[in-house]
Amino acid sequence: MDVSSIITSLNDDQRLAVSAPMQAMLVLAGAGSGKTRVLVHRIAWHIQVNHISPYNILAVTFTNKAANEMRNRIEELLETPARAMWIGTFHGLAHRLLRQHAKQAKLPDTFQVMDSDDQLRIIKRLMKNLNLDDSKWPPKQAQWFINAQKDEGIRAKHMHDNGDFYNRQMKDIYLAYEDVCQRSGLVDFAELLLRAHELLRDNEDLLAFYRQRFQQVHVDEFQDTNTIQYAWLRLLTEGNNNLFVVGDDDQSIYGWRGAKIENIFNFQKHYPEHGIVRLEQNYRSTGHILKAANTLIANNDNRMGKELWTAAGEGQAISLYSAFNEQDEAYFVVEKIRQWVRDGGLRSETAILYRSNAQSRQFEERLMTTATPYRVYGGLRFFERMEIKNALAYLRLSTNPHDDPSFERVVNTPTRGIGAKTLDDMRILAREQQLSLWQAALAMLESNQLPARASNALRGFLNLIIALGETTKELSLHETVKQVVETSGLIELYKKEKQDKGEARVENLEELVNAARLFDYDSENAENLGELDMFLAHAALEAGEMQGEVDEDCVQLMTLHSAKGLEFKLVFLVGLEEGLFPSQQALDDAGRLQEERRLCYVGITRAMQQLYLTHAESRRLYGKDSYPRASRFLRELPPESIQEIRLRANVSRPTTNSASQSKGLGSKGTYKLGQPVRHEKFGEGVVLQMEGEGEQERVQINFRNAGIKWLMLAYAKLDAA
Ligand SMILES: Nc1ncnc2c1ncn2[C@@H]1O[C@H](COP(=O)(O)OP(=O)(O)OP(=O)(O)O)[C@@H](O)[C@H]1O
Numbered sequence: 001m002d003v004s005s006i007i008t009s010l011n012d013d014q015r016l017a018v019s020a021p022m023q024a025m026l027v028l029a030g031a032g033s034g035k036t037r038v039l040v041h042r043i044a045w046h047i048q049v050n051h052i053s054p055y056n057i058l059a060v061t062f063t064n065k066a067a068n069e070m071r072n073r074i075e076e077l078l079e080t081p082a083r084a085m086w087i088g089t090f091h092g093l094a095h096r097l098l099r100q101h102a103k104q105a106k107l108p109d110t111f112q113v114m115d116s117d118d119q120l121r122i123i124k125r126l127m128k129n130l131n132l133d134d135s136k137w138p139p140k141q142a143q144w145f146i147n148a149q150k151d152e153g154i155r156a157k158h159m160h161d162n163g164d165f166y167n168r169q170m171k172d173i174y175l176a177y178e179d180v181c182q183r184s185g186l187v188d189f190a191e192l193l194l195r196a197h198e199l200l201r202d203n204e205d206l207l208a209f210y211r212q213r214f215q216q217v218h219v220d221e222f223q224d225t226n227t228i229q230y231a232w233l234r235l236l237t238e239g240n241n242n243l244f245v246v247g248d249d250d251q252s253i254y255g256w257r258g259a260k261i262e263n264i265f266n267f268q269k270h271y272p273e274h275g276i277v278r279l280e281q282n283y284r285s286t287g288h289i290l291k292a293a294n295t296l297i298a299n300n301d302n303r304m305g306k307e308l309w310t311a312a313g314e315g316q317a318i319s320l321y322s323a324f325n326e327q328d329e330a331y332f333v334v335e336k337i338r339q340w341v342r343d344g345g346l347r348s349e350t351a352i353l354y355r356s357n358a359q360s361r362q363f364e365e366r367l368m369t370t371a372t373p374y375r376v377y378g379g380l381r382f383f384e385r386m387e388i389k390n391a392l393a394y395l396r397l398s399t400n401p402h403d404d405p406s407f408e409r410v411v412n413t414p415t416r417g418i419g420a421k422t423l424d425d426m427r428i429l430a431r432e433q434q435l436s437l438w439q440a441a442l443a444m445l446e447s448n449q450l451p452a453r454a455s456n457a458l459r460g461f462l463n464l465i466i467a468l469g470e471t472t473k474e475l476s477l478h479e480t481v482k483q484v485v486e487t488s489g490l491i492e493l494y495k496k497e498k499q500d501k502g503e504a505r506v507e508n509l510e511e512l513v514n515a516a517r518l519f520d521y522d523s524e525n526a527e528n529l530g531e532l533d534m535f536l537a538h539a540a541l542e543a544g545e546m547q548g549e550v551d552e553d554c555v556q557l558m559t560l561h562s563a564k565g566l567e568f569k570l571v572f573l574v575g576l577e578e579g580l581f582p583s584q585q586a587l588d589d590a591g592r593l594q595e596e597r598r599l600c601y602v603g604i605t606r607a608m609q610q611l612y613l614t615h616a617e618s619r620r621l622y623g624k625d626s627y628p629r630a631s632r633f634l635r636e637l638p639p640e641s642i643q644e645i646r647l648r649a650n651v652s653r654p655t656t657n658s659a660s661q662s663k664g665l666g667s668k669g670t671y672k673l674g675q676p677v678r679h680e681k682f683g684e685g686v687v688l689q690m691e692g693e694g695e696q697e698r699v700q701i702n703f704r705n706a707g708i709k710w711l712m713l714a715y716a717k718l719d720a721a
């Protein structure tokens with residue numbers, strides 16, 4: 001393979017960055033300018049030209065998906081596998097380090113990663129133990145507090161007593177929390193990062209080893225690193241000057257979770273010998289889209305200042321649609337997608353981006369009704385579903401019975417007659433004697449203090465777990481999972497549950513067995529961890545990016561936060577309303593407002609060819625009706641790049657659904673207020689109002705069983721009843 005293929009597909013500035021001498025480097029550039037591309041080519045360059053072994057390369061990306069893509073692209077460029085290269089998310093890499101050096105990290109070999117749900121469960125329980133009133137001390141707030149401390153690298157014992165009562169209380173909770181986690185061998189997400197940092201900081205030999213090993217360290221989306229992540233990078237690269245970071249201050253969107261834009265300044269200070277490259281040509285979007293992004297973000301201050309240009313031509317203007325309500329919004333968006341597909345586009349080239357997860361439901365319903373395949377990223381993930389978490393809890397207990405949250409979760413699921421009193425006594429005993437729940441249960445059985453029924457039930461549970469642990473030692477991973485699902489009684493439990501829900505749960509459990517069968521156990525990189533433990537870690541770390549199950553061509557639904565770094569030909573940025581986007585909390589906080597604006601910038605710059613912006617004039621969200629004003633961000637866009645889709649703008653255009661025209665109530669005047677109608681899905685109803693014309697013609701109908709709905713006549717398949 002010759003070197004030129006790494007270089008030819010780059011512009012001059014990109015080439016400069018890729019072929020720069022080995023030194024600390026900062027690539028600072030706006031969206032779509034090829035930062036990620038530069039990072040990939042830089043790594044290939046090191047391997048090909050500087051003859052650095054993949055073994056000596058570390059790369060940090062933002063999602064597992066991005067990490068996989070990066071590896072694939074490097075292997076494509078080099079035409080050879082690069083398995084020895086460490087590439088992953090901060091959390092994934094930290095986890096790997098901790099597994100490899102559990103002892104030095106002061107963790108049991110069998111430590112387990114827990115998600116934020118389990119974390120909250122522990123915090124709730126220990127706050128109860130501390131006799132703290134939920135209403136005055138919301139557990140979520142304590143969870144937030146603890147994670148924020150960890151993100152800053154602060155342990156409970158390091159917290160200063162500033163005399164503040166709140167702080168003191170939080171410190172007590174944090175202390176107790178650290179204690180429980182350590183005892184049960186559980187590690188939360190923030191702890192992964194903090195521990196990995198302490199591991200290197202406190203073990204000179206290890207640090208020397210990894211400094212030697214990772215000759216080149218690369219970071220994508222550097223603007224969103226937090227204090228502890230940056231501290232970890234510094235430990236690894238200090239003195240070597242070998243840190244290559246790419247980022248965009250205008251895309252910093254995790255400030256609310258502790259990310260520090262200042263890390264870009266810190267980098268420049270800490271690595272005085274660094275090179276810096278700015279990229280200004282955008283290769284992703286057309287002129288109108290780029291202009292909108294540039295104009296919007298110019299409203300922020302304290303920017304590092306970058307302008308982007310494109311050689312792509314103006315392209316189509318951005319479309320703005322004001323919907324009546326959220327259903328109408330969904331109708332509109334889905335119809336545009338269907339049009340795209342009819343015109344030969346792929347569904348996977350389209351994305352619906354929203355501010356908050358709760359917005360996805362309307363779109364999902366509409367996509368389902370129209371039988372349009374779609375995929376939601378980062379919603380309730382597969383591994384977070386109740387039945388899956390229950391099955392995983394059994395699996396976890398079978399490898400580590402001291403895992404208290406798992407114990408709590410399934411000790412009485414399915415119910416086996418262990419009463420609330422027995423459980424309470426067990427918790428008290430555990431607290432008083434610093435035992436795990438498992439140990440407390442054993443102690444209670446030994447001291448014979450339980451009534452016969454409770455004692456039998458409890459013994460039954462413990463024996464079940466022990467037996468699982470024994471038998472599964474002999475079995476393969478998927479057999480183990482199958483065994484657990486069956487003997488735990490979960491399958492029977494859900495089979496008894498009513499209708500679809502139970503059925504879906506049983507199917508999900510079967511899917512879990514399947515996921516175990518397909519699990520790609522990479523023994524080379526598993527450190528000394530068994531397949532089951534790796535699978536459990538995967539389940540906890542997998543960030544809603546489950547891959548493999550769908551090859552189908554799907555519309556992509558996700559929050560703006562999870563769209564970072566991605567690109568789509570056709571993008572819908574929905575719910576542009578004050579109080580939603582920008583979010584309610586940002587309305588009177590200048591700093592947060594700027595972060596929302598950056599988020600909007602991220603959203604706009606995901607679009608390659610066509611961008612639609614929508615907002616609803618009335619919206620029901622979280623069970624409340626509101627009549628929000630259009631987002632201020634809309635007013636900040638250049639009017640000449642925006643084309644409003646007005647209700648009466650399309651009078652002359654025929655309706656897109658000719659079937660409804662010929663057979664149903666297609667054109668205005670064929671129905672009256674109060675007229676009875678019938679709809680395929682919603683059944684019978686009565687016309688309440690109508691508005692608009694042509695493609696935009698709508699009727700409001702009071703359905704007997706489905707309630708009041710606005711329907712777009714062109715798509716609604718209505719018949720006179
Ligand atoms: N020199 C180039 N020639 C052709 N296409 C390019 C070039 N540089 C980048 N691209 C393409 O432009 C698009 C954006 O690139 P990339 O995703 O690397 O940008 P980015 O700066 O990382 O964007 P973001 O800030 O959104 O993460 C990609 O499709 C990429 O392949």
Ligand SMILES: [Mg+2]
Nearest residue numbers: 035036037565
């Ligand atoms: Mg990128």
